Amino acid sequence: MIDSDPIDRISAAIMDYLAIRPQAADSLEGIHHWWINWAGQEAPLEMTQLALESLAAKGQLQVRLLAGREIWSRAPAKQG
Numbered sequence: 586m587i588d589s590d591p592i593d594r595i596s597a598a599i600m601d602y603l604a605i606r607p608q609a610a611d612s613l614e615g616i617h618h619w620w621i622n623w624a625g626q627e628a629p630l631e632m633t634q635l636a637l638e639s640l641a642a643k644g645q646l647q648v649r650l651l652a653g654r655e656i657w658s659r660a661p662a663k664q665g
Contacts, residue, residue, distance in 0.1 A: 591628055595621060595636035599646065603659045610658035613637065 602620040603609060611620065616632040637657050640646040647660040 591632055594630060595633055596640055596641060598622065599636060599640060607659055610656050612654050612656060621622060638653045 598621045599616060609620070613634055615619065616637065617630050620631070637646060637648070637665055641648060641657075641660075644660055644663070648655050649658050650656075
């Protein structure tokens with residue numbers, strides 16, 4: 586079983602980044618390398634993928650294909 590604590594921490598870091606930069610959008614690799622301050626304890630890329638998928642399942646992120654690459658961004662606010 587996968588320990589969810591690292592995924593929760595990565596998810597929180599992603600949402601913190603988007604709180605400051607709500608229009609940001611990037612690939613898995615870009616998010617992993619630029620959005621998260623690893624403080625010398627970088628998790629595997631697969632953990633960031635799981636965090637992104639978890640946030641998308643909760644409706645917090647969306648993913649689009651752009652030039653054949655998945656680009657992740659904040660999901661639009663739900664209407665009323």
